[in-house]
Amino acid sequence: MGSWKNHVRARLLQRDQTEKLPYVGVFTSLSLLEERFEIRKQILEEVQSKSLERGGVEVGKNTRLLQLQLRESEHLEEKLSQTVSDLTTVLYLKEAELQYWQSRVSQYRQEALTLAKGSNTLKATLSEFEFNIECQSKELGALRTEQKGLKEALAQAWREKEELLQRWMEEKREEADRLNQYNDTQERWQRLAKHLRKNLHREMEKSMFP
Template sequence: MGSWKNQVRARLLLRDQREKHPYEGVFTSLSQLEERSEIRQQFLEEVQSNSSEGGVNVRLLQLQLRESERLAEKLSQTVSDLTTVLYLKDAELQHWQSRVSRHRQEALTLAKGGNALKATLSQQEFTIECQNKELAALHVEQKGLKEALSQAWRDKEELLQRWMEEKKQEAARLNKYNDAQERWQRLARHLRKHLCREVKKDGEPIASSP
């Protein structure tokens, strides 16, 4: 904030130097006129002192007096002009001081706003950091869940494979049992038929099979 103050101060000094430069000759002339007026006043006093003694030309004295009056009028006008310029400069200076004060107030307001934004940014950065940590923890948890899910799928596949193997073995045993039953039934039918033939040969009645 100090940089813009220095910049404004430097511009004001440069402007004052630029605007005061045309009046440097006026101030020099004013100083010369004041000096000449003092000399004329002293000369007038000497003339008046000599006139009381009766040794001075009255016409010359009147000419010098009129010249002194003209110089006094010029001096008065110059002083009036310089006073007006000073009033204008003073008003302009007050205007610039008012603008500087307003800009200073705006700078203070902007600085407060900047500090508030910095605080908000710091809070947001802290929130983002916390969220990043939470996200990292969730990634770790997600990785663990994926590994657990993969293991569960592998266990499921292994369990399904074992179940299918058991079902195959059970089906094989059932088929083997059915084959054995079928063989026993065929053998039983064959034996009944053979028994029936033997009974017919012997003439005995045949008991009905269950």
Template sequence: MASWKNHVRARLQQRDNTEKLPYVGVFTSLAQLEERFEIRKQILDDVQPKSFERGGSEVGKNIRLLQLQLRESEHLEEKLSQTVSDLTTVLFLKEAELQYWQSRVSHYHQEALTLARGSNTLKATLSEFEFTIECQSKELSALRAEQKRVNEELTEAWREKEELLQRWMQEKREEADRLNKYNETQEGWQRLAKQLKKHRLGEKRKERVPIVTSSRSGETETPTSVIQRINNTTDVHQGPSDHSHVSAVAKV
């Protein structure tokens, strides 16, 4: 898209160089000559009626020529005076503009100095912040390492706790199994004692003998004392069994 535009621009510049630029000075000179021609024509129109009134041919021509030169000189002087006045005005404007731009340059110089001082302050602050960030980064790395170590220790402690809990539960289960077996044994003894008691009571009804001989000491005992001894034995077996059963249930 831009290539054809550049091509057209280059061709136009080439045309100006070949057709317009060689005649720039000619056009300027022609404009100056036309201006002088207009001035002389106006002066001749003003001077010619007066010269005819005087009547001299040669003298009149010289007078016209001198008047023409004089009027042309006066016109050029006026033009030069106007040009000088315009140039003076332009000079004053340029001086005022120069003073304005000098004041602007001074203002911008002060702003540049202020900004430079602010930049130096910001650089110092930035250096402090960078140092602080570096220190905090090191502290953060140390804290992360410490956190990692603490997490590892905590994990190890949880693992040991789980192992201890598992061993404790295993021990309690084994203890509960032992207590259950002991209770089952005690219950078996209790059932055996009850059966023996029933058997003794049945034999008591069948027997009519009032005196019973003890096989251990050779002493005689009444049926009432034998029944009482069997009951005491049954109570002894029942007491520890109930206590063991309750303790086992509480521990489990």
């Protein structure tokens, strides 16, 4: 989180240095010129007072020279004053812009904190999901193992069922064969008994009616 704040702060400082570079030394020069202006003004006032007392051509020349230098200084002072005024306006704008960017940085910091909290919440949720997935994977593996065992048991039960069905059908066929044999035997015995009864009946008739 600190890296982007340092980056923004470095960019702002770099921009301020780039924009202030053309004006480096202006305030120092202005102060020196103002000091020179005051000195020259005092000298001019003294020369003018002495020229009024003494008079003379040389003093008049010096006075005109000082007046020219004074006007030059006044002109420079006006230019420097305008420059100072412009710089003051620029500084006010820069301060307002700096406050704006500071508010934006504060806003971004708050957003970053909110996002960080959201990220932590998402990480916790993700960890919970991963734990649940791991538990479900283990349960799924156990269920698959159980399913495999049940399938094998079911297949074994079907094989046993088929074997039992085959044995039952074999037993039923054998029982049907035994029943058929029994019925055949009973039928033969019945035919034999019927034949014997007929023979007995004939023998009895013969004995009764010789």
